[in-house]
Amino acid sequence: xxxxxxxxxxxxxxxxSIAFYEGIGATRNPQFSxxxxxxMVVSDVIHVMLLTHEKYRQFTSKEIADARRxxxxxxxxxxxxxxxxxAAVAEAAAAxxxxxxxxxxxxxxxxxxxxxxxxxxxxxxxxxxxxxxxxAMAHQTPKPVxxxxxxxxxxxxxxxxxxxxxxxLSGDGRASLGGLSRLWRLAHGRMLGR
Numbered sequence: 001x002x003x004x005x006x007x008x009x010x011x012x013x014x015x016x017s018i019a020f021y022e023g024i025g026a027t028r029n030p031q032f033s034x035x036x037x038x039x040m041v042v043s044d045v046i047h048v049m050l051l052t053h054e055k056y057r058q059f060t061s062k063e064i065a066d067a068r069r070x071x072x073x074x075x076x077x078x079x080x081x082x083x084x085x086x087a088a089v090a091e092a093a094a095a096x097x098x099x100x101x102x103x104x105x106x107x108x109x110x111x112x113x114x115x116x117x118x119x120x121x122x123x124x125x126x127x128x129x130x131x132x133x134x135x136a137m138a139h140q141t142p143k144p145v146x147x148x149x150x151x152x153x154x155x156x157x158x159x160x161x162x163x164x165x166x167x168x169l170s171g172d173g174r175a176s177l178g179g180l181s182r183l184w185r186l187a188h189g190r191m192l193g194r
Contacts (some may be wrong), residue, residue, distance in 0.1 A: 076112075
């Protein structure tokens, strides 16, 4: 069975948030919804749990972040192509979201935009040509020896040897979810000069 992800988000107005997420294509699962929470199904494996502040406080004693003032998390969902990225942001704007609160990222092989939901939670929407991205990363300037050794050491600490495949690809050359995440972070850092 594939692993499921449940993203728990505190919301100020549950009905408004349900309407927004339905407006971007999520469906409400009544089995896990009531007047304090709504389970919004984004895909077979991605669910967004919209929780009233009172309900959210049952799970943590920490202060609830005001996502309009401070960054709490950046959520990212992949799309099949560039056009789907643009369509998702347009759909979010039509549903009452704020389009492009972060800069559009266009590296040719990777394209990303974002939107905020009514509570200020930022969702990144991205497309990546994995093969082109892996090739671009392979042709980047090599890391300093100390950094390469550090990567190898961290891999061994985690029980893995040094990476023999390009970041983002599994041993058989297929894209892996964790690998895509690493590739996305690598591209962000390298393209921004980090």
